[in-house]
Amino acid sequence: MELTPQQPPRAPGPEDSFDTDRPAPAALPPVPASLAEPPPPSMRTTLRRAAFGMVAGAVLVTGAVVAVPDEDKEAAPVSGPVSRAMSATAAGSPASLPDLTALIGDRRKWVGAHPSDAPAWAVLGSAYVEWGRRAADPAYYTRAEQALKRSLNVRPGEKGNTAAWVGLASLANARHDFVTAKKWGETVRARQPKEWTVYPELIDAYNGLGDRKSAITAVERFTELRAGVPALGRAAEMYRDRGRPEDALATAREAAHRARTPAEKAACLARLGELAWERGEPEEAVARYGAALRAEKGHHPSLAGRARALAALGRTDEAVRDYQAALAKSPLPVYLLELGELYESMGLDGDSTNQYEKLRAALDRGRAGGVDESLLLGRFEAAHGDADAAVELLRGTWERGHRSAAVADALGWALHRSGDSGAALEYAQRAVDSGGRNASYAYHLGMVRRAVNDYGAARRHLEEALRTNPAFSPLDAPLAQEALDTLAQPPAVVRPAPQAPAPQVPAPQQPPAPAGDPAPAPAAGPQGQQAVPAPSAPAPQAPVQPSAAPSAAVR
Numbered sequence: 001m002e003l004t005p006q007q008p009p010r011a012p013g014p015e016d017s018f019d020t021d022r023p024a025p026a027a028l029p030p031v032p033a034s035l036a037e038p039p040p041p042s043m044r045t046t047l048r049r050a051a052f053g054m055v056a057g058a059v060l061v062t063g064a065v066v067a068v069p070d071e072d073k074e075a076a077p078v079s080g081p082v083s084r085a086m087s088a089t090a091a092g093s094p095a096s097l098p099d100l101t102a103l104i105g106d107r108r109k110w111v112g113a114h115p116s117d118a119p120a121w122a123v124l125g126s127a128y129v130e131w132g133r134r135a136a137d138p139a140y141y142t143r144a145e146q147a148l149k150r151s152l153n154v155r156p157g158e159k160g161n162t163a164a165w166v167g168l169a170s171l172a173n174a175r176h177d178f179v180t181a182k183k184w185g186e187t188v189r190a191r192q193p194k195e196w197t198v199y200p201e202l203i204d205a206y207n208g209l210g211d212r213k214s215a216i217t218a219v220e221r222f223t224e225l226r227a228g229v230p231a232l233g234r235a236a237e238m239y240r241d242r243g244r245p246e247d248a249l250a251t252a253r254e255a256a257h258r259a260r261t262p263a264e265k266a267a268c269l270a271r272l273g274e275l276a277w278e279r280g281e282p283e284e285a286v287a288r289y290g291a292a293l294r295a296e297k298g299h300h301p302s303l304a305g306r307a308r309a310l311a312a313l314g315r316t317d318e319a320v321r322d323y324q325a326a327l328a329k330s331p332l333p334v335y336l337l338e339l340g341e342l343y344e345s346m347g348l349d350g351d352s353t354n355q356y357e358k359l360r361a362a363l364d365r366g367r368a369g370g371v372d373e374s375l376l377l378g379r380f381e382a383a384h385g386d387a388d389a390a391v392e393l394l395r396g397t398w399e400r401g402h403r404s405a406a407v408a409d410a411l412g413w414a415l416h417r418s419g420d421s422g423a424a425l426e427y428a429q430r431a432v433d434s435g436g437r438n439a440s441y442a443y444h445l446g447m448v449r450r451a452v453n454d455y456g457a458a459r460r461h462l463e464e465a466l467r468t469n470p471a472f473s474p475l476d477a478p479l480a481q482e483a484l485d486t487l488a489q490p491p492a493v494v495r496p497a498p499q500a501p502a503p504q505v506p507a508p509q510q511p512p513a514p515a516g517d518p519a520p521a522p523a524a525g526p527q528g529q530q531a532v533p534a535p536s537a538p539a540p541q542a543p544v545q546p547s548a549a550p551s552a553a554v555r
Contacts, residue, residue: 082106092196092230093264096296097134103127111147121151122163129170134300136332136362138369144171145370162188162195169201176372178208179401196225203234210403212241212434229255229264233271240275243435249275266296273305277312278437280469285309300329304338311342312471333362333376340384345474356384372397375407382414383475390414405434405441413444421451432461439465439472443480450483459487 081102085095095103107124111117125147132140148171151164165188172181182205188198199222206215219238223231232255239248252275256268273288289306292299307322323339326332340355359380363373374397381390394411412427428445431438446461462484471477 088261088263092200092226092228093259093261094267095130096261096263100127100130100134104131111150115150116154118151118155118161119163121147121154122161122167125151125164126167126170129167129174132369133174134330136330138175138366138371141171141175141369141371157187162192162198166195166198166201169198169205173201173204173208175370176208176375176402177370178205181205182209194225196222199225200230200234207241208404209401210405210407216242229258229260229268232258233268236271236275240278241434241436243437245275245279245437262296266292266299266302269295270299270302270305273302273309277305277309278439278469280439280467280471282309282312282471286313298325298329300326300332300335303329304332304335307342308338311345311474312469316342316346331358331362333359333366333373336362337376337380341473341475356380372402375402375410378414379410382410382417387414387417387419391418391420405431405436405438408434409438409441409444412448416444416448416451421448424448425452437468439469440476442468443472443476446480447483450487455487459484462487 081099085099085103088095088099104124104127107120107127111120111124114120125144128140128144128147132138132144144167148164148167151167152161155161155164157165165184169181169184169188172178172184181201185198185202185205188195189202192198199218202218203215203222206212206218216238219231219234223235232251236248236252236255239245239251249272252268252271256265256272259265259268269288269292273285273292276282276284276288286306286309289302289309292302293306296302303322303326307319307326310316310322311319319342320339323335323342327335327339336355336359340352340359343349343352343355363377366373374393378390378394378397381387381393391411391414394407394414397407398411408427409431412424412429412431415421415424415427425448428441428448431441432445434441442461442465446458446465449455449458449461462480465472465480466477466484469477
């Protein structure tokens with residue numbers, strides 16, 4: 001079912017502020033009339049609902065949220081979208097957007113009548129996080145924070161309300177505040193080390209901070225505690241990031257084979273499309289993303305992924321169509337940047353400028369909603385704006401502890417673009433050494449090596465980028481090939497100019513001697529030898545110029 005773009009009813013609690021200049025792409029509909037308030041529950045049912053709500057509110061953001069004991073199953077509604085949403089999250093899987101909408105409406109109405117229900121507030125807050133993430137609307141993060149804090153006011157985390165703590169970790173990850181997400185996640189793990197719902201949040205936080213060792217440990221622990229499709233997906237991503245593409249592919253295929261719900265299948269098939277794209281197989285990527293879209297119509301990660309692959313195949317009109325469809329579902333800033341760069345590669349400067357203006361507006365909205373947009377803004381400024389500003393912004397991100405491969409790559413590229421390629425080398429190398437095979441990282445390192453006159457290493461890294469994914473970027477891939485072609489040419493040999501022969505000077509004529517006089521003898525040299533005329537000075541030679549180094553790249 002398609003969502004209608006209506007203004008959502010307000011949640012109970014403090015007033016919310018929203019950006020009135022841009023309507024939400026798929027705002028929540030009014031509470032359905034069928035979700036009537038249930039009759040007063042018995043004490044046993046109330047306790048079961050409380051237990052269910054505590055686990056159900058944990059991590060709706062990533063889909064890995066809830067573990068529901070068998071004896072608590074009757075706490076969920078008998079049938080309908082709310083039941084499906086609860087069942088999906090109970091398995092640690094994403095709920096469909098219509099079902100998520102119904103869940104939010106159900107919990108919002110419930111807490112309006114039962115404001116002291118801490119688990120229900122936790123469920124509502126985590127569902128808001130998920131909605132804000134999918135709709136790319138940070139205003140919902142404000143609602144999520146209010147609901148989660150309300151849950152903790154009713155029942156503190158120290159008294160068993162760990163679901164609200166996990167919800168706060170989810171919210172921090174959605175806002176790219178990985179330090180705070182780590183704090184909440186580790187707080188839950190210290191108190192309840194077997195609470196599996198917290199491990200997806202810890203994985204995201206550690207990855208955002210660049211703590212690979214802790215992220216791997218969290219994935220392994222998550223798999224031990226909750227084997228299934230979500231854990232397989234996390235394991236596949238871990239293998240990819242460690243540079244084990246075969247293991248990543250095998251694990252991702254197993255996850256797709258075991259997926260059951262449409263939303264779960266779409267997520268798994270999109271992951272297979274992403275892996276195909278990263279290894280330079282755009283045709284396979286298009287097929288995988290298409291299968292994901294057949295499983296869940298309008299799955300925006302698959303629309304954007306298919307757009308990248310279509311652009312690599314030269315099917316730019318179709319790529320533009322898919323990017324626009326993805327943005328209609330979820331105006332994520334990264335989609336705006338990618339579409340702008342595609343327009344630029346097509347020579348559509350007006351369209352690209354328009355997209356970049358929309359990107360800046362989206363980043364401003366994100367910051368207003370508490371989202372740390374430093375990484376994407378730094379990438380944009382380094383490539384299309386003020387490289388010095390990008391350096392300052394990304395240095396601050398690095399100093400705050402966000403030391404992922406993505407931040408290292410962006411900071412290195414910003415330093416290179418600002419003219420400090422020597423300082424850029426450390427960060428660009430660190431990004432490539434992270435373990436994953438990323439064509440963009442290899443390209444950046446190759447160009448930095450080229451700028452510091454390390455031509456052999458530059459060739460190797462540029463070859464690696466184009467071998468990994470020959471069309472990794474509509475703008476940068478052609479520049480990578482151009483730079484590699486220049487480096488492959490032998491240096492020009494400059495020979496000295498040929499020496500001009502010395503001019504012949506005729507001997508001066510002697511006047512004829514008078515008759516009877518002897519001819520004058522030539523002047524004697526040393527030891528009575530005849531003097532030899534001094535040789536003429538050689539013509540000056542042209543200096544030998546060294547071979548010209550390749551010119552610096554434009555990007």
